[in-house]
Amino acid sequence: MSDNTYDTPRLDELESGPWPSFVTGLKRQAADNPMLDGVLGQLEHSYKDRTGYWKGGTVGVYGYGCGIIPRFTELKDDDGNPFYPEAHEFHTMRVVPPAGMHYSTQLLRDICDIWERHGSGLMALHGQTGDIMLQGVTADNVQACFDELNEYGLDLGGAGPAVRTGMSCVGAARCEQSCCNEQKIHRLLVNNFLDDLHRPSLPYKFKFKVSGCANDCMNSIERSDFAVIGTWRDEIQVDQSEVQAYVQEKGRKHTIDNVVSRCPSGSLSLNDDDTLEIDNSSCVRCMHCINVMSKALSPGKDRGVTILAGGKRTLRVGDMFGTVVVPFLPLRDDSDYQRILELAQEFVDFFAENALEHERLGEMIERIGLPSFLEGVGLEVDPNMIREPRSISYVRTDDWDEEAEKWYRRQQMASEQAS
Amino acid sequence: MAEATEKPRSPIESGTPDPFPHLHPTLRRNFGLWRYHDRPQPGVLHHVGETGEEVWTVRVGTQRQMDLATVRKLCDIADAHADGYMRFTIRSTVEITVDEERKVQPLMDALREAGFPVGGTGPAVKMISHTQGWLHCDIPATDASGVVKALMDELYDEFTQENMPNKVHITTSCCQINCGGQGDIAVNIQHTKPPKIQHDLVGDQCERPSVVARCPVAAIRPAMVNGKPTLEVDETKCIACGACYPPCPPMQINDPEHSRLAIWVGGSHSNARSMPSFHKMVVAGLPNNPPRWPEVAEHVKKILYAYRDNARDYERVGEWIDRVGWRRFFELTGLPFTKHHIENWDGSRYKLNTSAHLRF
Numbered sequence: 001m002s003d004n005t006y007d008t009p010r011l012d013e014l015e016s017g018p019w020p021s022f023v024t025g026l027k028r029q030a031a032d033n034p035m036l037d038g039v040l041g042q043l044e045h046s047y048k049d050r051t052g053y054w055k056g057g058t059v060g061v062y063g064y065g066c067g068i069i070p071r072f073t074e075l076k077d078d079d080g081n082p083f084y085p086e087a088h089e090f091h092t093m094r095v096v097p098p099a100g101m102h103y104s105t106q107l108l109r110d111i112c113d114i115w116e117r118h119g120s121g122l123m124a125l126h127g128q129t130g131d132i133m134l135q136g137v138t139a140d141n142v143q144a145c146f147d148e149l150n151e152y153g154l155d156l157g158g159a160g161p162a163v164r165t166g167m168s169c170v171g172a173a174r175c176e177q178s179c180c181n182e183q184k185i186h187r188l189l190v191n192n193f194l195d196d197l198h199r200p201s202l203p204y205k206f207k208f209k210v211s212g213c214a215n216d217c218m219n220s221i222e223r224s225d226f227a228v229i230g231t232w233r234d235e236i237q238v239d240q241s242e243v244q245a246y247v248q249e250k251g252r253k254h255t256i257d258n259v260v261s262r263c264p265s266g267s268l269s270l271n272d273d274d275t276l277e278i279d280n281s282s283c284v285r286c287m288h289c290i291n292v293m294s295k296a297l298s299p300g301k302d303r304g305v306t307i308l309a310g311g312k313r314t315l316r317v318g319d320m321f322g323t324v325v326v327p328f329l330p331l332r333d334d335s336d337y338q339r340i341l342e343l344a345q346e347f348v349d350f351f352a353e354n355a356l357e358h359e360r361l362g363e364m365i366e367r368i369g370l371p372s373f374l375e376g377v378g379l380e381v382d383p384n385m386i387r388e389p390r391s392i393s394y395v396r397t398d399d400w401d402e403e404a405e406k407w408y409r410r411q412q413m414a415s416e417q418a419s
Numbered sequence: 420m421a422e423a424t425e426k427p428r429s430p431i432e433s434g435t436p437d438p439f440p441h442l443h444p445t446l447r448r449n450f451g452l453w454r455y456h457d458r459p460q461p462g463v464l465h466h467v468g469e470t471g472e473e474v475w476t477v478r479v480g481t482q483r484q485m486d487l488a489t490v491r492k493l494c495d496i497a498d499a500h501a502d503g504y505m506r507f508t509i510r511s512t513v514e515i516t517v518d519e520e521r522k523v524q525p526l527m528d529a530l531r532e533a534g535f536p537v538g539g540t541g542p543a544v545k546m547i548s549h550t551q552g553w554l555h556c557d558i559p560a561t562d563a564s565g566v567v568k569a570l571m572d573e574l575y576d577e578f579t580q581e582n583m584p585n586k587v588h589i590t591t592s593c594c595q596i597n598c599g600g601q602g603d604i605a606v607n608i609q610h611t612k613p614p615k616i617q618h619d620l621v622g623d624q625c626e627r628p629s630v631v632a633r634c635p636v637a638a639i640r641p642a643m644v645n646g647k648p649t650l651e652v653d654e655t656k657c658i659a660c661g662a663c664y665p666p667c668p669p670m671q672i673n674d675p676e677h678s679r680l681a682i683w684v685g686g687s688h689s690n691a692r693s694m695p696s697f698h699k700m701v702v703a704g705l706p707n708n709p710p711r712w713p714e715v716a717e718h719v720k721k722i723l724y725a726y727r728d729n730a731r732d733y734e735r736v737g738e739w740i741d742r743v744g745w746r747r748f749f750e751l752t753g754l755p756f757t758k759h760h761i762e763n764w765d766g767s768r769y770k771l772n773t774s775a776h777l778r779f
Binding site: 028053107186215292356 | 427428429430431432433434435436437438440441442446447449450451453454455456457466474476480481482483484485486487488489490491493494497498503504505506507508509511514516534535536548550551552553554555556557558559560561562564565568569571572575595596597598599600601629632633634635660662668673675676678688689690691692693695697707709710711731732733764765
């Protein structure tokens with residue numbers, strides 16, 4: 001397109017090929033918006049030099065401490081004049097989408113209209129934290145844009161050492177594997193920490209993610225400090241006639257190779273009459289057989305969630321998976337949902353008080369040890385929290401009898417509750 | 420900006436919006452009542468509810484970084500064919516749901532006509548999850564959207580068809596923080612040289628103690644250069660991770676020549692069959708070569724097709740390698756095995772072979 005101000009021979013090469021081209025979109029939008037003209041110029045400059053040229057700064061809206069990601073160009077001549085003056089400022093607004101990223105076209109169109117009035121028109125759906133990223137606004141327009149979005153019913157997401165925008169899967173809205181109300185948990189958690197989301201005052205970021213089953217489509221174990229995953233504790237529901245129909249259609253070898261022998265805990269056995277035998281006491285609720293035989297198998301009826309704490313990406317000690325801190329929390333009524341919230345509050349409070357600056361929850365737990373963390377947030381130990389017990393003998397066990405007594409007492413209480 | 424005398428408006432702290440008004444009515448009616456699903460064809464999911472109601476969902480790839488015309492085009496299509504609703508997946512694909520089977524083909528036709536690739540379901544290569552890169556990030560060593568566009572052009576048929584043993588998640592990251600996430604195949608920046616320090620700027624721009632604290636190997640210490648307070652790096656200890664660069668921009672880690680690309684394999688978030696796993700580095704030193712990064716595409720395809728041709732059904736990349744062993748992986752892909760593949764970070768001993776289990 002000849003409308004654009006700067007030549008972009010390298011970016012132009014990304015306009016060919018079958019996948020949708022962000023360059024074509026940028027150019028189209030730049031025809032209406034000079035800022036993106038400058039952005040195209042700067043991006044081409046980056047492609048030529050193989051160097052990034054944005055720097056941060058301080059831009060915000062009244063009342064909040066975060067939510068805007070400021071970007072100023074670093075490409076300036078000796079007198080301080082930007083090479084691409086249209087893109088001198090190119091700030092991003094993080095906007096929280098509806099839980100599960102469901103949209104009516106009306107909502108998307110309204111966002112587009114507001115964004116067209118105040119910003120560049122470029123947006124990323126979505127950023128890795130789960131925000132709508134409205135990319136390209138000047139500091140002068142940030143407040144007006146936010147006011148209009150906010151009056152409409154949208155809010156800014158978190159950034160920096162704050163509770164962040166959460167994520168939940170498609171869940172009960174369109175998935176038969178859903179073991180909980182993902183959106184309800186997601187909104188219950190994030191919307192109760194809005195002060196910590198809008199005003200960064202924690203040691204470092206804190207993320208909530210909710211997946212309705214162990215397939216963990218939200219990557220919660222790896223990408224969140226507080227991962228909530230739907231599960232069940234009774235028996236997998238089996239429709240044996242559907243099992244037989246599956247075997248009939250796919251064959252015994254296929255069923256044995258792809259379902260029975262793929263069970264990680266060896267809990268499955270195909271009977272001579274092509275029905276399925278399941279050892280539910282050994283089953284680890286991995287979801288594989290249920291995924292493959294979607295018609296025949298379903299999660300059990302006694303459903304709830306598992307909570308894992310401390311997942312994070314690489315910075316700075318390397319990646320960490322969250323580890324189990326609540327093996328099973330039943331979700332029968334609102335008081336159970338409140339219990340998730342109480343736990344989250346305990347975790348955030350303990351994190352705020354005990355983590356070092358720029359330390360994530362997982363790093364803090366590793367530093368102090370899981371038993372200290374559990375004690376700090378008022379949770380009891382459970383064998384589901386470990387892969388195997390310690391194998392190094394250097395440990396003080398002088399309070400063994402008291403600790404064993406706690407276990408027996410809990411076992412007794414559990415059996416009394418059950419009866 | 421509001422005038423100083425004007426009372427500023429206080430924000431309404433509304434947080435995460437309720438998705439219910441944005442659900443297709445059939446999804447609303449069947450919330451929590453879905454019974455099973457199947458995939459009638461690549462790119463289409465078919466869900467059946469306990470109520471007997473059914474929905475068909477068409478999934479399409481996007482460029483993630485979208486202009487208004489693209490978003491409005493998606494809205495036009497959803498209005499014309501799907502009652503005006505859609506959702507986005509975590510990997511920036513769009514799912515548009517219809518309540519009658521006869522509406523599927525016209526919807527797919529309209530999406531294809533508008534340039535959106537239909538696919539990304541079942542055992543296919545999914546849309547690449549990625550970061551911001553040179554377009555918007557303040558610390559990137561490479562681009563994100565461009566790498567993804569170039570790779571997805573090459574892998575287009577693997578997105579629109581279901582020819583893999585299981586799903587393949589590819590991720591890209593433009594610094595070593597790796598915001599792109601774990602992947603069956605991950606393309607990440609790997610710096611190879613210590614930061615270049617502009618000593619005259621460090622004192623003014625950086626909070627030195629917190630930069631010292633940020634270094635994972637304690638290689639940074641306070642120093643004076645030309646009478647000005649600054650920081651210095653013990654280059655023999657430095658692992659070139661770049662953790663010091665975000666809090667201290669004068670410690671430039673990005674280098675057009677020496678920031679290279681590495682490919683990692685075997686990461687998985689799912690708990691299905693095996694536990695979640697981190698991806699493992701298999702090749703490094705690939706040039707940062709815009710606009711199409713051909714060396715990256717060549718290596719990704721080499722690994723992807725070795726997986727396609729050798730893994731069994733339902734094995735993810737990591738599970739396939741677990742079964743056949745790393746020796747066979749390097750043999751099948753033709754990639755070199757080097758000392759850099761051997762972990763020497765915390766807990767490295769647990770990644771060595773402490774057995775007589777060997778493959779030849």
